[in-house]
Amino acid sequence: MDTGANRQTCPKVRAKLDWYIDGELTTEGNIEVMEHVQHCTSCSREIAKSRELRTRLRAAVQKVSLPSGLESRLRDHLRHGIAQ
Amino acid sequence: MGMEVSQGLTDWTGAAYPPFGHAVSPESRDDRFEAEAMPHLNDLYRTALRMTGDRGHAEDLVQEVYLQAWRSFEHFEAGTNCRAWLYKILFHCVSHHRRKLFRFPLLKQNEEFLEVNLVQPPPSAEKITDEEILSALDAISSEFRAVVLLVDVEEFAYKEVAEILGVPIGTVMSRLSRGRGLLRKRLAEVARSYGIGKPSPRNGRL
Numbered sequence: 001m002d003t004g005a006n007r008q009t010c011p012k013v014r015a016k017l018d019w020y021i022d023g024e025l026t027t028e029g030n031i032e033v034m035e036h037v038q039h040c041t042s043c044s045r046e047i048a049k050s051r052e053l054r055t056r057l058r059a060a061v062q063k064v065s066l067p068s069g070l071e072s073r074l075r076d077h078l079r080h081g082i083a084q
Numbered sequence: 085m086g087m088e089v090s091q092g093l094t095d096w097t098g099a100a101y102p103p104f105g106h107a108v109s110p111e112s113r114d115d116r117f118e119a120e121a122m123p124h125l126n127d128l129y130r131t132a133l134r135m136t137g138d139r140g141h142a143e144d145l146v147q148e149v150y151l152q153a154w155r156s157f158e159h160f161e162a163g164t165n166c167r168a169w170l171y172k173i174l175f176h177c178v179s180h181h182r183r184k185l186f187r188f189p190l191l192k193q194n195e196e197f198l199e200v201n202l203v204q205p206p207p208s209a210e211k212i213t214d215e216e217i218l219s220a221l222d223a224i225s226s227e228f229r230a231v232v233l234l235v236d237v238e239e240f241a242y243k244e245v246a247e248i249l250g251v252p253i254g255t256v257m258s259r260l261s262r263g264r265g266l267l268r269k270r271l272a273e274v275a276r277s278y279g280i281g282k283p284s285p286r287n288g289r290l
Contacts, residue, residue: 022242056214057221058237060217073143074147081151
């Protein structure tokens with residue numbers, strides 16, 4: 001449930017949400033965000049949207065097809081380069 | 085494919101690179117390179133493609149990265165992060181070929197510093213296509229795109245990204261914040277074109 005006191009801490013927590021999702025906060029920082037998010041649907045929604053966006057970005061980059069023969073051309077290049 | 089190969093790594097890396105520095109026995113070098121370096125080819129190619137926007141340049145870059153990696157692999161210590169090491173070589177090569185690969189990086193970056201807010205809420209990615217996501221990513225300047233790729237796609241820690249790019253961790257954090265802000269801003273524009281995030285006629289809320 002969102003309370004008035006909880007909403008007051010939103011800006012402070014929002015500034016740390018990306019670091020929280022990245023796993024870059026200290027234990028203390030993590031606890032602060034987790035405690036806030038348990039009672040704040042708005043920040044919780046923001047975390048879900050950020051995570052979804054990253055998942056979509058990762059999938060979009062990783063699904064790009066690789067050129068056929070990439071690895072064999074690399075091996076040829078290495079053999080040629082090493083022989084020089 | 086035409087791109088010249090840089091000579092060695094010792095002139096730009098300083099004492100911290102390659103990490104540590106125990107030589108490996110020549111007998112095991114092929115096997116170790118095969119097991120530790122080759123599995124990262126696809127990820128490196130996809131990152132190179134996003135950085136250059138050109139399949140030919142991306143392939144040239146990964147070939148150069150692997151040749152440099154092979155030449156200095158005897159100094160690479162088993163058990164340390166080979167993936168991060170390869171990415172460090174990749175971004176050194178990107179930087180080395182900057183003039184060839186990016187036409188207007190600095191002007192664009194300055195413009196973007198003026199236009200992006202510090203905190204940009206993430207848009208709903210619901211109806212946005214993969215192509216639109218890639219197009220938004222490719223449109224942000226290379227310094228920001230590199231950090232977004234390394235953290236959000238390749239899932240490196242900030243400290244590793246700082247090491248890969250040879251910049252302080254504070255710079256990584258600031259570029260990441262700007263890069264994500266720009267990406268979110270561009271995707272929010274795409275989402276609005278689908279009617280997502282427009283004020284509802286009933287209550288006027290976003």
